[in-house]
Amino acid sequence: MFLLALVNFFLLFSCSVSNNSEDGTVTAPSNLSVSATVVGTTTQNPNGDGSGTVNFNLSATNATSYKILLGNGETKELTNGSFTYTYTTAGTNTYVIYVSAYNSGQFVSSTISVTVFVGSALVWSDEFNVNGAPDSSKWGYDLGAGGWGNNESQYYTNRPENVIVQDGLLKIKTLKESFSGSNYTSARILSKDKFSFKYGRVEIKAKLALGAGTWSALWMLGSNISTTAWPACGEVDIMEHVGNSQNRVHGSLHSPGRSGNTPDTSTVMVPNASTEFHIYSIDWSATSIKFYVDNQLFYTFANSASLPFNQNFFLIINCAMGGNFGGAIDPNFTASTFEVDYIRVYN
Known part of the structure; x- marks a missing residue:
């Protein structure tokens, strides 16, 4: 031992x-x-x-x-x-x-x-490859008239006449028709309570509606909008286009003191915006939000901790008629279709 x-x-x-x-x-x-x-x-x-x-x-x-x-x-x-x-x-x-x-x-x-x-990793997407209504696990609907303060002329529905996935495309169809007191119908889909994210790259391939009075939009709202009123919740307009200013694409941000008619914004001319597909995207971080068309940068916004752009946001796709931004509607307008090939979100 x-x-x-x-x-x-x-x-x-x-x-x-x-x-x-x-x-x-x-x-x-x-x-x-x-x-x-x-x-x-x-x-x-x-x-x-x-x-x-x-x-x-x-x-x-x-x-x-x-x-x-x-x-x-x-x-x-x-x-x-x-x-x-x-x-x-x-x-x-x-x-x-x-x-x-x-x-x-x-x-x-x-x-x-x-x-x-x-390299960026894909965290969420919709390729719109299954015919029928938009995927209910990814999208809900805003329904009703007036545009929630924008004085718009359409009534948003969830009817297949106004919104459908067909032939690999999301189609939002704006129609001139009498419906529930409105003279036009269209659709507005959103990922609220289904998908939201903070920072990353959003890429959307789309062909925009045509005609004076149309107002195509690909945009985002702060997920806290139910408890924090607009514009304090923040709004990021990835792409807005009005038919009264054909081919001029807007990238804009709304926040306290920079809302309504005074957003932080810039524009770029996009030839054939309503007859050809283009890629509209943003790169979003804690320090900047950069806006692109077809991967060409046209606007850089300086983000900071004092702004509402540092929280989760959800996605919205819609086409309005008239209103504060859409302007006068062509009396001969009958129908137009806003088409989206895909939407992809990367980290």
Whole structure:
């Protein structure tokens, strides 16, 4: 028994002093080396292939463990100096990596920077590929007349005569007809209580309604609108187009003090907006909201924490008639169709 205990003592002692000096004091780590290789780096893609994956290699003389701050709020503690980590924030971002190598209470530290490209991931979409009514798991309806303060002339319905998915397209049909006291009908669908999101990229391929008085819109409202009245809830108009100003597309934002006729806004001319499909999109972050048509930037809005554009928003697609923005309606107007090929939301 005594012999076994003595053997164990020597084994433990030899392990405990393997990284220590002869007098028993702990030897501080030294020669810390840190390298980071972004997966998929090429001349064309200097910040990686979009996967966000980085291979790290750490080494230091006399180190028994490592602590790594990855620059995005996450920390790792390892005994092995080689590991792989995947960043998930979309876009091209630079992270400052802090690394410490330890031997008991002694340590040495170093930093490096790594720039990583993360491709956007699709988080929600509707491709409108199933004929019939819009997917009820994704869309509901606003029903009624007047346009909720906009003095519009249509009555919004959920009838197939006004809204239908057909031949791979969402079709919102605006008709001249007498219906429940209104002279026109149309449709307004929304993802409220079914899907909302905060930040990301929205991309919508659409062909807009034609005719004086039509008012096609692809837009978003703050999900807190039930408890926070407009415009304090925030409104982002990804695309608005009125037939009285054919081919002029508006990108606008409404917030307290910047609502009604005084939004933050810009416009761009889009040839053949009502006869050809174009892609209308925004890139939305805590610092900016950027508006594009066919991937061409035409407006950048500076976002900040004091504005209502830092919460979940839901999506709306509609076509109005007349009203405060749509203007005078052509007396010869009979019908027009607003078509959407797809809507996609990326992180």
